[in-house]
Amino acid sequence: MREGVYKDILDAFNYKPELKINLVDSTQTFVPFFTGNLNFISSDVSNYWYLYIRFPKTNQIYCWSSLIYSEDISSLSKQVESSILLDSDIFYDQENIDGQLLETKVNSAVNFFLQPLSVPLKHPDFQLPYYEGFNKYNDKHWLGIYRRNELFSVAFLKDICTICMKTRIAQIYTTTWKSIIIKGVEANDRKLWNVILGKHRINVRHASNELNWQSEDLCNYALDLKLELIKEFDKVDLRTFKLCFAIKINPKTGLFGSVIIRKHPSEKDSTDLIADQFDVLHTVDFNPNSKNFIPYKENISRDLLSKILIELSDYYYQQQAITDTNTGDTYFEEDTFIITEEAQVLVYQCTHCLSIYDESVGDAYNNIQPDTLFKDLDPEYCCPVCEYGKNDFIAIDKTILA
Secondary structure, three states: OHHHHHHHHHHHHOOOOOEEEEEEEOOOOOOOOOOOOOEEOOOOOEEEEEEEEEEEOOEEEEOOOOOHHHHHHHHHHHHHHHHHHHHHHOOOOOOOOHHHHHHHHHHHOOOEEEOOOOOOOOOOOOOOOOOOOEEEEEEEEEEEEOOOOOOOOOOOOOOHHHHHHHHOOOOOEEOOEEEEEEEEEOOOHHHHHHHHHHOOOOOOOOOHHOOOOOEEEOHHHHHHHHHHHHHHHHHHHOOOOOOOOEOOOOOOOOHHHHOEEEEEEOOOOOOHHHHHHEEEEHHHOOOOOOOOOOEEEEEEEHHHHHHHHHHHHHHHHHHHHHHHHHHHHOOOOOOOOOOOOOOOOOOEEOOOOEEEEEEOOOOOOOEOOOOOOHHHHOOEEEEOOOEHHHHEEEEEEHHHHH
């Protein structure tokens, strides 16, 4: 996906949307897919897009049954928004919403160029890209700038614009991670940027655990909590690679992440003071695009949050180590990594719904007798809960589950 495609689509919008619209490449992991109310995601069919509706003030997601043509995105968005807002008692802030009803209403009002949706959207493995400092691509550089307090002074922005005009750079990019990216920097012009970075004391080498957070816009509470948690992470030099955190203060915001920190509504403690309480959840497989959340710890006080998140991060890397071991992605020295048969009891876990196949128990639903080895199961064996295939199971130490 190149900039021109996005520009053509954005230029076609002749109204100001009231709902949040995402327009993203299906292969990117920079932005979680479903943070908007209307989420257009590129497909393998040229100029056609998946559409996922996340109904306002809910976490209910509906997949449009057809692919949407690029030139129809603006008009279809307007029609979808109009239908949702006009029938707010059906489609806005409701517990059970009929997405098919919305699609029928929209398609009956306006004719669009549609393509059958034959291949489901495939979620790429999440990996937060590094986007700070000078980075070379082809014969040029791009510069990523992030501020810990998420603020950029007007004087600094003016200096950036001055250099862009002087060096014939036409665009400045902002990201959902509250940073700025300047592309197309010539090697000879780096000294100009270094002067400005030095003048405004701009640091461009932050730890990754500062960058992989999402919080609600204009929410000082969430920002203060983020900085507080990062400070605790720094103390233990915590690795957060491939993890994405979201702080949800309001229950119906569309933030997505692999780890969710969800604040309870304010409650009073025995001293009649406000006592903040939180739940910590994570998604299946720690995929930030998933909408299936698994509770990890509930009713946690603010002072214990960092401890719980550090424990959860450690748990994530334990799971990664087990996965890598079974897929042959990790090498261990034989003398330093020895697991005996007596020390480890393996079960097999579905990576989608986390159901367990225990060889000693079998699978009564699929008429699998106890003591049937996993390797001896029929290649067509499917998970009894979510019906994913045998290849979607991984071996896992039973003691870790306990």
